[in-house]
Amino acid sequence: MRGKKVSTIMTSLMRHLSTATLISGLLTIALGVLLLVWPGKSILVAATLFGVYLLVTGFAEIFLAFTLPVSAASRVLLFISGALLLILAILSFRHFGDVYAVLLLSIWIGVGFIFQGVAEITTAISYPRLPGRGWYIVAGVSA
Numbered sequence: 001m002r003g004k005k006v007s008t009i010m011t012s013l014m015r016h017l018s019t020a021t022l023i024s025g026l027l028t029i030a031l032g033v034l035l036l037v038w039p040g041k042s043i044l045v046a047a048t049l050f051g052v053y054l055l056v057t058g059f060a061e062i063f064l065a066f067t068l069p070v071s072a073a074s075r076v077l078l079f080i081s082g083a084l085l086l087i088l089a090i091l092s093f094r095h096f097g098d099v100y101a102v103l104l105l106s107i108w109i110g111v112g113f114i115f116q117g118v119a120e121i122t123t124a125i126s127y128p129r130l131p132g133r134g135w136y137i138v139a140g141v142s143a
Contacts, residue, residue: 048093061116061119065079071122073122121141
């Protein structure tokens with residue numbers, strides 16, 4: 001009986017997470033369009049929004065590393081990805097406008113996205129009942 005209740009709670013949590021992932025993707029598309037349409041004036045706004053995105057995503061991935069019923073390897077990847085995202089968030093807020101900091105931040109963002117993509121794919125593969133599992137794999141590949 002208790003296992004069924006935990007399974008129901010996890011299924012509900014996964015539905016909410018897939019909704020949050022969809023919203024995050026739509027906001028990322030909106031940010032990309034904003035940068036293409038209005039590049040000069042929007043860079044400070046984009047940097048701020050990107051820093052907030054990294055901060056929220058980092059905390060979410062660390063939370064998921066401790067709460068999802070996945071393998072130890074998936075937990076480690078989620079934790080590392082979340083920690084890297086938090087470091088990137090701090091760097092993005094700390095070094096506004098510094099050219100070398102932007103270059104370093106770009107490299108770290110690329111590394112962070114690789115870890116995030118691997119973590120999402122690993123989570124989707126290791127949890128077969130994950131709602132929207134295919135979308136997690138697509139998001140992981142696209143990261």
